[in-house]
Amino acid sequence: MTTIVNSPKGDPAVREDTPGATRKPRRPGRIRRLGLPYLLLLPALLLEILVHLLPIAIGFVMAFKELTQLYLRDWGAAPWAGLGNFDVAVDFNEPVGKALLHSFWITCVFTLMSVGLCWLLGTAAAVFMQETFTGRGFLRTLFLVPYALPVYAAVITWAFMFQRDNGLVNHVLHDQLGLADGHPFWLIGDNSFFALLTVSVWKGWPFAFLIVMAGLQNIPKELYEAAAMDGAGIWQQIRRITIPSLRPVNQVLVLVLFLWTFNDFNTPFVLFGRAAPEAADLISVHIYQSSFATWNFGTGAAMSVLLLLFLLLVTGIYLVLTSRGRKVSRG
Amino acid sequence: MQRIRALASSAVVVSLLAAATACGGGSSNEGSNESPKTLTYWASNQGPNVEADKKILQPELDKFEKQTGIKVKLEVIPWSDLLTRILTATTSGEGPDVLNIGNTWSSSLQATGALLPWDQKNFDKVGGKDRFVESALGSTGTQGKDPAAVPLYSMAYALYYNKAMFKEAGITEPPKTWDELTADGAKISKGGKWGLGAEGSNLSNNIHQVFVLAKQHGGDFFTADGKADFTNDAAVDAVKQYVDMMATNKIIAPGNAEYAKNQSLSDFSKGKTAMVLWQAAATTFKSQGMQDDEWGVAPVPVQSGAPGAGKATNSMVAGINLAVFKNTKNIDGSLKFVKFMTSDAEQKLLCKTYGSIPPVKAAQSDPAFDRPELKVLRETLATSATALPQVSNESQFETSVGTAVKNLFAQSANGKRPSTADVKAELAKAQQQMASQ
Numbered sequence: 001m002t003t004i005v006n007s008p009k010g011d012p013a014v015r016e017d018t019p020g021a022t023r024k025p026r027r028p029g030r031i032r033r034l035g036l037p038y039l040l041l042l043p044a045l046l047l048e049i050l051v052h053l054l055p056i057a058i059g060f061v062m063a064f065k066e067l068t069q070l071y072l073r074d075w076g077a078a079p080w081a082g083l084g085n086f087d088v089a090v091d092f093n094e095p096v097g098k099a100l101l102h103s104f105w106i107t108c109v110f111t112l113m114s115v116g117l118c119w120l121l122g123t124a125a126a127v128f129m130q131e132t133f134t135g136r137g138f139l140r141t142l143f144l145v146p147y148a149l150p151v152y153a154a155v156i157t158w159a160f161m162f163q164r165d166n167g168l169v170n171h172v173l174h175d176q177l178g179l180a181d182g183h184p185f186w187l188i189g190d191n192s193f194f195a196l197l198t199v200s201v202w203k204g205w206p207f208a209f210l211i212v213m214a215g216l217q218n219i220p221k222e223l224y225e226a227a228a229m230d231g232a233g234i235w236q237q238i239r240r241i242t243i244p245s246l247r248p249v250n251q252v253l254v255l256v257l258f259l260w261t262f263n264d265f266n267t268p269f270v271l272f273g274r275a276a277p278e279a280a281d282l283i284s285v286h287i288y289q290s291s292f293a294t295w296n297f298g299t300g301a302a303m304s305v306l307l308l309l310f311l312l313l314v315t316g317i318y319l320v321l322t323s324r325g326r327k328v329s330r331g
Numbered sequence: 332m333q334r335i336r337a338l339a340s341s342a343v344v345v346s347l348l349a350a351a352t353a354c355g356g357g358s359s360n361e362g363s364n365e366s367p368k369t370l371t372y373w374a375s376n377q378g379p380n381v382e383a384d385k386k387i388l389q390p391e392l393d394k395f396e397k398q399t400g401i402k403v404k405l406e407v408i409p410w411s412d413l414l415t416r417i418l419t420a421t422t423s424g425e426g427p428d429v430l431n432i433g434n435t436w437s438s439s440l441q442a443t444g445a446l447l448p449w450d451q452k453n454f455d456k457v458g459g460k461d462r463f464v465e466s467a468l469g470s471t472g473t474q475g476k477d478p479a480a481v482p483l484y485s486m487a488y489a490l491y492y493n494k495a496m497f498k499e500a501g502i503t504e505p506p507k508t509w510d511e512l513t514a515d516g517a518k519i520s521k522g523g524k525w526g527l528g529a530e531g532s533n534l535s536n537n538i539h540q541v542f543v544l545a546k547q548h549g550g551d552f553f554t555a556d557g558k559a560d561f562t563n564d565a566a567v568d569a570v571k572q573y574v575d576m577m578a579t580n581k582i583i584a585p586g587n588a589e590y591a592k593n594q595s596l597s598d599f600s601k602g603k604t605a606m607v608l609w610q611a612a613a614t615t616f617k618s619q620g621m622q623d624d625e626w627g628v629a630p631v632p633v634q635s636g637a638p639g640a641g642k643a644t645n646s647m648v649a650g651i652n653l654a655v656f657k658n659t660k661n662i663d664g665s666l667k668f669v670k671f672m673t674s675d676a677e678q679k680l681l682c683k684t685y686g687s688i689p690p691v692k693a694a695q696s697d698p699a700f701d702r703p704e705l706k707v708l709r710e711t712l713a714t715s716a717t718a719l720p721q722v723s724n725e726s727q728f729e730t731s732v733g734t735a736v737k738n739l740f741a742q743s744a745n746g747k748r749p750s751t752a753d754v755k756a757e758l759a760k761a762q763q764q765m766a767s768q
Contacts, residue, residue: 072422163589164586273591277738
């Protein structure tokens with residue numbers, strides 16, 4: 001709270017050495033200086049409350065209300081449901097709970113695979129791009145294209161490419177390479193999981209690439225030179241220098257990728273529309289459908305609260321584990 | 332620290348107040364005349380695209396402004412966003428004054444209490460209830476309550492067929508029963524050509540088709556008192572019959588299982604598919620380069636005999652309704668605008684442009700609606716179309732059963748043949764999702 005203001009010139013010394021007489025006239029100035037940062041923070045704080053905290057709070061309240069279409073106009077008047085909405089959401093023997101659990105597992109598997117692939121591809125590309133060669137700048141720019149494209153435009157293009165009869169994917173896989181028997185479906189049925197994974201990785205890995213590339217800039221060249229002198233090969237250098245040095249970068253990168261992927265709404269919604277195939281029923285679209293398609297906003301809000309709690313828990317455990325790991329490795 | 336706490340709490344208070352005033356609009360009960368000179372109108376996307384709709388509607392709105400001095404702000408909303416936008420507007424109370432709704436949503440939206448009820452007094456202001464066709468009034472809200480909207484455009488399903496493809500397969504006249512349709516379809520479905528088109532991933536379209544088939548099997552998806560009843564024999568038979576056209580009869584191309592954006596209409600225009608069951612498709616065919624004399628129109632087939640009421644129902648009552656938001660700030664202007672849009676002249680003009688049927692009796696007699704395909708649609712609406720159940724959870728039914736049909740199509744496309752038990756299980760799941768709400 002108090003670390004921010006004092007100039008480095010030695011105000012504390014002045015304060016200690018001079019008694020009341022010199023202190024008094026300085027006070028308003030100091031208060032102003034003390035208050036100024038908070039004043040400057042105020043707009044951000046206000047917006048933060050309006051844009052984030054308030055809707056979350058409203059969501060929490062809604063989760064405890066029986067909020068159907070009858071109370072949509074004046075949701076404050078909706079009767080309290082107690083834990084009813086949560087009971088419905090986690091009753092895994094009934095269709096709603098069963099579908100939510102199914103969607104949750106799908107999302108877990110999907111997130112693990114997508115984050116893993118994004119990280120692997122991003123790191124490999126970043127390490128490879130460390131060497132200077134002709135065309136490096138061009139390739140770097142090219143790799144960042146998926147990251148720069150608007151999500152909606154990119155995903156709708158994929159949706160066209162994944163069409164069974166007229167899509168590019170089947171044309172290449174079957175007609176040109178002869179890898180598939182006949183034309184499989186990608187947007188319905190079990191394959192939809194892999195279609196979604198492809199788009200998600202395509203969209204996500206450039207971010208990993210960008211972050212890892214930035215992280216690599218901070219590793220001193222001398223380390224590699226010394227290691228090379230000691231006879232370490234390229235693999236040993238990567239294993240013993242690159243990966244450990246990237247640890248703090250990776251800690252944040254993996255967490256952010258995890259949260260983004262787990263919560264991703266745009267990709268599945270644009271690819272599949274309101275009713276996602278069962279094999280690719282990611283949780284955020286599932287919750288959307290539970291609230292907006294069946295008009296049961298209470299249950300939807302309860303599911304959102306559960307999702308928020310789960311993500312907080314995972315993030316907490318992850319941060320504790322990774323920070324402890326770092327301390328130990330340092331000690 | 333004190334100061335910070337005070338700041339933070341006053342920030343919370345300010346934002347809560349802001350939110351409270353934003354919501355406040357929703358709780359006032361009747362419209363007022365606070366701003367009599369302006370109106371906001373949400374139109375649904377009826378033409379080939381949003382821009383086309385703006386071009387069609389703007390001159391009419393200008394005409395209205397000239398007559399009444401009221402300026403109308405137009406927003407054309409794509410079909411896929413419309414229901415969500417209406418729900419959002421309902422929650423926040425910050426909606427348009429006048430808006431389009433899909434007529435099958437009438438009861439669902441009526442239950443939210445956000446729409447102005449059309450009692451005798453309000454109907455009188457737009458020329459009376461008698462001006463409208465009976466079947467169109469049937470989908471304006473729950474029976475026994477004042478309607479939540481007035482009919483604006485009416486549509487019905489018909490069977491569109493490709494004349495050249497029929498001739499090539501030696502078919503002399505369009506099928507009248509489903510048996511004839513599957514037999515004709517089988518003659519055509521070979522060498523990359525297919526008998527019938529479908530939109531397997533379009534939930535609403537799935538609902539329209541299986542609803543009509545359920546009627547033909549002597550049942551419905553709801554009991555007489557409005558309870559969901561998805562697993563009765565008529566409903567199961569209806570869904571199975573529709574899905575079987577792909578799975579067993581093989582007259583629908585497997586690829587149609589993933590169609591949701593009217594791809595079956597482009598297949599039809601390209602001569603890949605010989606028949607589609609659609610509502611007012613003429614403008615779309617034209618925009619895709621098909622000449623009017625290349626295709627014909629017939630009533631949707633029935634199980635046996637000729638289309639009519641009851642078991643011989645061959646279409647749902649399709650269409651768009653015009654509703655007024657209850658908390659409008661210009662109630663008189665809104666009613667004037669509804670009167671204008673449902674006037675004989677505007678009805679003739681707009682329905683002619685969109686290829687729909689006027690739900691206003693006096694406008695129907697215009698010679699423009701004597702074109703053969705419109706004649707079929709009009710006949711159907713007058714004699715053999717039934718409105719979807721006007722129950723408050725109709726919109727949930729569209730999603731849950733529509734998804735069930737989509738899943739069954741997906742199975743069929745992958746070479747499975749869903750049995751009666753499979754169909755029943757899928758419908759039972761849909762019903763449980765509704766019941767546990």
